[in-house]
Amino acid sequence: MEATELLKNYKKRLDAFLKEYFRKKIKEAGASGPLAKEAVKMIADFTTASGKRIRPAFIYYGYLAMGGKDSDEIVRASASMELTHSFLLIHDDIIDKDEKRHGIATIHEKYKKIGKKLAKGKEADHFGNSMAMLSGDMAAAMANQLIFTSDFPPEIIIQALVKLQEIVYTIVPGEMLDVVLEFRGHATEKEILKMHEGKTSSYSFEGPLHLGAVLAGVCDENIFRNFSRYAMPLGKAFQIRDDILGVFGDEKKLGKPVGSDVIEGKQTLLAIKALERGSREQKNAVKKYLGKRDLKKSELWEFRKIVEETGSLEYSQKLAEKFVSQSLEALSKINLKNEEAKTFFEGIARYMAERNV
DSSP: OOHHHHHHHHHHHHHHHHHHHHHHHHHHHGGGOHHHHHHHHHHHHHHHSSOOOHHHHHHHHHHHHTTOOOOHHHHHHHHHHHHHHHHHHHHHHHHHTOSEETTEEOHHHHHHHHHHHHSTTSOHHHHHHHHHHHHHHHHHHHHHHHHHTSSSOHHHHHHHHHHHHHHHHHHHHHHHHHHHHHHHTOOOHHHHHHHHIIIIIIIIIIHHHHHHHHHTTOOOHHHHHHHHHHHHHHHHHHHHHHHHHHHHSOHHHHTSOTTHHHHTTOOOHHHHHHHHHSOHHHHHHHHHHTTOTTOOHHHHHHHHHHHHHTTHHHHHHHHHHHHHHHHHHHHTTSOOSOHHHHHHHHHHHHHHHHOOO
């Protein structure tokens, strides 16, 4: 079975758990009042709207790879990563001023509309951001609770909670660097790859793999290092491909407007290589379009054309492929105790270099 099929099968199991979990949490939240109930419902809608569930899948397969036995309990524990992801995305959407995520309105946008109805003339944006931040905090608490109340041995639960906090702690400097680079308006390739390591590699791949191993009762630094050698280049390949899709992808599949990275002025490898290699006219156009809030479709098309003509697109694609090769080489040196996990890790690495969504 291919890795993408394994991911789909796992996603079905996780989604079934999340559906029942949120049904209970919404009911429980009702006892605290309508505000709590509405917040949990928004978190539920946000979390279940879409997503491939890659991060919790890496917990699940990291657990199997280290000899863990498949059960509903590991699916439940892996869901903690999806709630952590929602918590971070809710805050990230505020930072990026995104109006859509997974094809639906972001939580701060939903609360902004509520704010306009509550008190006309008052600052609805601030209300929306404040309520969304609190909702994100609630999602973080739910993520911790999923592990804390699991049926794993107490010592493993403590180690898993420590690891989950390490994952969140590690992503913050990467997010900070992203904010700084966007605000500054320029970046080097080294800075961008460093940001990818912090925001994507450690958070989406390395951390979940380590957490899966911990849940399997393995806290071996050598195993963690081996997983890291596989995960870190994989995360960079994933993010480079994600940035490409953000400019050249399909809006319906992405669940957010194509070109949003350009509109937000994101410092991506595509942008900096176009600036590095372009003519004066091309450089001026890229600078003009980066951060332009009213970017027209024709201007996005011109941005795409410049990225292609300067070789920036080809450079980014080849670099992503190079990172995938490094990841697969590292994987070949890891002693995995589960064949399905091996199939998943190999296949998902190859998928990263060619994915369309």
